[in-house]
Amino acid sequence: MSFYKPIKKCILICVCLIASSQLAHAQMENDGIMIPQNYLCPGLMYGHSSWTNYWEGTFKRNNGNLGTVSSNEFNFMVTYGLAKNLIVTAGLPYMTTNASAGTLEGQKGLQDISLNIKWKALQLVEGKSKLSLLASVTGSTPISNYQADFEPLSLGSHSKNFTARAVVDYVYGKYFFTGSGAYTSRSDITIDRNSYFTTVLIYSNQVILPNLSNYNFRTGYRSKYFIAEAIADISTSLGGFDITKNNMPFPSNRMNMTSVGANLRYRFKSLYNLELTASDQYVVAGRNSGQSNMIMGGVSYIFSLKADKKVPQVNYYKN
């Protein structure tokens, strides 16, 4: 009985509250920030991403039959402090995609529901220095039957993903550096065709997707009221094939992206429960991917589930 109680709580969180896969990663999974036990933090994020140039294999080009490819993402997410050192975040994005030129129809719909568990495993304090080690796991699964094999306008790859990440967070005074590395295992997907060409013809409706690695680095200033950070991110497909010249992209392409960006998180003195987030991330190098720029804005509100604790105890600096 005691074992199922927390599961019930988990399921309740999953069902009632939702968050984002991509943005949740950008925001939560790879930083050193926790929230206290029994606190709940629902939020809404909006992201707009667009690209005109893309890499066909390693050849950078644009395409008059696509124009600018853009996507809009609305992400509902919630984080819950499960224990002192353990937080769980669930998310779900609704997406729309569009190509400004050509005849291809844009797509829209719910994408992948995700659940992330982040554990602060260790913290060493020495004077003004603080070193934390965190581990996190994320699972995601498509929640609608969107079409994966409609690149570059599909909402996603329609795979079940599992990500394990290790995070090192070092704080000196109010300055910090966070580095993390992750490995994502992706399930095979089912497409609508029963044969497809990669580098050979395959007679199946199943597609093996390459797994992914990701390295994320963030550094900046962290106070009681805000975080200002610079970000570098390297995502690499561990396999897959290049788009051949003037061909269409395919879900099992070798998609690599290196991006840089900045992120701001801000809390008000008068309304400390409320947090505003704004960020921009720009792809500087890639392979079989668009050179996208993604701007994002978000709002979240944290509160305690315990009646006696009205004032939120979250503090970036003290984290």
Place this chain on the structure above:
Amino acid sequence: MKNNRKYTQIIALALVILCLAACKKDIVDRTAQYPALAPANEDLNADTWKAVLVTDPTVFTVSAPDATNSPAYVADLNEIKGYQRNLSSEQSAIIKYWSAGAVLRWNEILRDLVAKHNLAPYQNLDGTYPAPSSANPFAYPQFPFSNPPYAARAYAYVSAAQYDALVTAYHFKKLYNRSAPYVNDATVKALIPKSSLPSYPSEDAVVAGASVEMMKLLFPTEISFIEQKAAEEKLYRIMAGANVRGELDAGESLGKQVADVFTARARTDKAGAAIGNQAYWTLLQTQTTAKGEKYWISLESPKRPPMLPLFGKVKPFLFDTTTVVALRPPAPFSTNSPEFKQANDEALYYSQHATRANQAQVAFWADGIGTYTPPGHWNAIAADEFVKQNYSEVRWARNFALLNMAEMDAAIVCWDTKYFYFNPRPTQFNDQIKTLTGIPNFPSYSSGHSNFSAAASTVLTYLLPDRGTKFADLAQKAALSRLYGAIHTRQDIEVGLTTGTEVGQYAVTRGQNDGAGSGN
């Protein structure tokens, strides 16, 4: 502390579930599951079947085989025994792959090459497009661009050459009447189902020789790949104990000789001129305007010249060029008529009401760039069915030849129609019409998918009457997918189905009179 243990348990459980869900990394290719070919009927009278181009097998040279007690034959048998003493797992895999059948596997190889080369050229800096050149096939864009008409013709030539080569081989098989190695020497193992067919010349090598020679012409950048496949197939026959080397050499030589008849035809069938030129592309516009109709405009950016506008002039297999004109359907709705607008409004409706089921149907039948094209799709459908029939190699070839001659001739009639009327696509008529798959770069009327599918389903229904309406139903789905995808109007697909059926009937008539019988 107690709480923490609980959470650890939850995390562990979640980890296991997520990992199991995400870690699966294997897929089954259905063509790898095909069983070894064990013909129910060896079709021993196939030497009397009517070939496509060959009328007299005796014009080809197949020298008499070595006597089975000659040192040369004994040496050939020893080669087999040498391989069979020590087969590696790779060699066993080669046997398993090729044992499904020579015609089948070469058809798959061709589909592979079509898909690989089915890519429209990337534009020049000035917005014009380069064209592939058979004289300089490795320069970008590589030759060929195996678009649907090119592919239909390639499938037809390879299949027809294989068929004629096998009919001719049957003549020599009966003439020389040599038994298989495992019959002549009991210590040679048959690693594939035994055959009562005389083994000189080898039917597998005949198919390989004909296929290699045709593909050298059709896919000149792939010769090394094709030759490697042929070498692998010959090795398979030796390792499996099915042929000695001399039978393979004789078969390969015969296959090449027969293919020469087909390559000679292919060089003069007018396909090489099908691309047209600027003057002709302009003429298509002016003659459409002269009729008072809106002409087709490329929807690509930069605008691409129309795909193979003179393919309608290519020499067909099943009828003559006057029949191509006779099969041309009547004019579509005038581009100025309310009927035309209404037909395009229906495409707009499907564009704006794309259900997930429609998306799936469109994607399943799209067969666009980077695929084996609609004729290739129908070859794949046919192969999945033929595998169940335990055909002899010669019947495999005959049935594929009927199917693919129908597909090529359907392409010719359809392309003649498309460029005679030069009719705009729905999206050109109304730019609100977004498509569920890539829009092809040629005129709308009538639908190529519908022509190909109706022709194929007519032939397949004739070959496999016990399948009932299966192929007709598939053809309907293929055709409707183009309406659901907002690529075509209903008129385009209905007329296309009608014309395709008429073309397919020519192949059926041929099949009814080629002496092969039903084979069922």
